[in-house]
Amino acid sequence: MKNLFASLMLLLATAPVYAQAQGGGAHISAILMFVAFVMVTLGITWWAARRTRTARDFYAAGGGITGFQNGLAIAGDYMSAASFLGIAGLVYLSGFDGLIYAIGFLVGWPIVLLLIAEPLRNLGKYTFADVASFRLQQRPIRILAASGSLVTVTFYLIAQMVGAGKLIEVLFGLPYEFAVVIVGVLMTLYVTFGGMLATTWVQLIKAVLLLSGASLMAFLVLYHFNFSFENMFSSAVDVHARGIDIMAPGTLVSDPISAISLGLALMFGTAGLPHILMRFFTVRDAVQARRSVFYATGFIGYFYILTFIIGFGAIVLLLNNPGYFDGSGSLIGGGNMAAIHLSHALGGDILLGFISAVAFATILAVVSGLTLAGSSAISHDLYATLFLKGKHDEKKEIRASRIATICLGILAVMLGIVFENQNVAFMVGLAFCVAASANFPILLLSMYWKKLTTRGAVMGGSAGLITAVLLVVIGPTVWVDTFGFAEAIFPYKYPAIFSISIAFIGIWLFSVLDKSPAAKREQEAFDAQLVRSQTGVGADSASEH
């Protein structure tokens, strides 16, 4: 392992030279800060690797993370580069529309806290499939939950990989493929050797860096306007091509169905993201789980307010400065680079370097969390159920999760390269849509609805999963923008309203129609599950399947 680390250090040390050869010499400060971040996190991984022995260490950091630490790590997991660069970029392009995403991404958190976090911690062990299969049949439920998790994780991962490659291409002057490979190798190292403990600390450090960087930028923007929001908004309206229209909803949602659909996907998607749900198993008990969502909501809400200020700052400070635009009059690197250019406008090369390094660190932390969630779905839910047939063999399971991590790493790099020129925004949307249509209904109803049966969960959950993916493929974003057909078969960009309804109706219908003896047993087991989800009594022993 030491050799591996040494060769990686060597690879990283050559990065600045490589960058200079590519003509990206202006961003040396960014590369140095990024290399420092990588060194520290690899050191942590090395430390965590020696503390990661059991499955509980690997999947859940031994369950010893405090509520505050976990809150910060959840925020680190959730505040992706897509939300930092994407929301700031959206605000820069069309003002108010960025706020729709910001509130949608945040409003899932009260729901997670009120309905999901505590019972999940009381019932589950490592993945949300543990909860869904608590009183239902292990095999079909685990296969379905693992599929939902893997589809969500894969789409989210592609979006992050492509984002990372593009960002690094622009910032550091490194070739796209080189950047994607660096991200893939680093995330595989963190997860394979350090497991959840290393992943948690990578997220903690990244969250602190991102929150301080964004706070500094928002402070400098507000300082520019004498701390008056009205000054900031009116200057933005003066310079923006759309004028006063940036203060109202614009082009993001074109019709009521799309608006409601997007609203539903953002709210309930959060509560079905496997890498987020997994974080509730790293804390000691339900009290710490509850505390961690409270801190996470605070950090994430604060962060979105900062990105909103940063987006408006970018409108005013960049639009007057031709230096940030290319020959055709559009922002260098596209709208997503608004926050990065703003950091240069506010604090020169040093702040640009810092914010760039933070953005890269952000991508690394998020992909690590995703990879860990994906590999635990494979090893804990699929491998342990299908191949070990539920026999408890921890050593084999950990080995399987390490192999799964390496495979996911390779897959992520390949998909990142294949999808280089695809629009990635829809993939994040698709990940949220699948999470809201397949994972969330199964999880919610398994915890709160007595009459749920295995047949209902499997039929309704698969229907939700398939509908979500299918409607996106035949909708405008893929059918027209990607495949190049003239007209979409399904007219709406965001299908969540249909796929979520199909999932809930399907689960309800097939559960009430199910009169089998198994269904009766599953319904009778609800009370015992409820006692456990409410009180946490027997939280550890009973889940040793």
Add this chain to the structure above:
Amino acid sequence: MAAITIDQIKHQPEYLALTRARSRITWTLSIATFVVYFSVILLIAFAPDSLGEPISSGVTSIGILLGLGVILFCLLVTGIYVYYANKVLEPLKQAVVRKLEGAV
């Protein structure tokens, strides 16, 4: 837990007090969050222009104020729940757990 069955726990006053208190707070706050959020989403869907109206003589719009309001509302809801859960739900839960453990 053999000495005490799930059926008995279900009818214990301590357990009933806990589940009632928890349902009341979680569903009230969940529905409130849902209503607040979807009021804004429905305004975006059906009356986007109304959100562009300035609050006073300036340019800051009702939409911006509502958006920031929803973010603060989320913080408020999570704050209320955590406070209530620590003050009310935890002691109720401890009472149930003590009784369960006493029966083992």
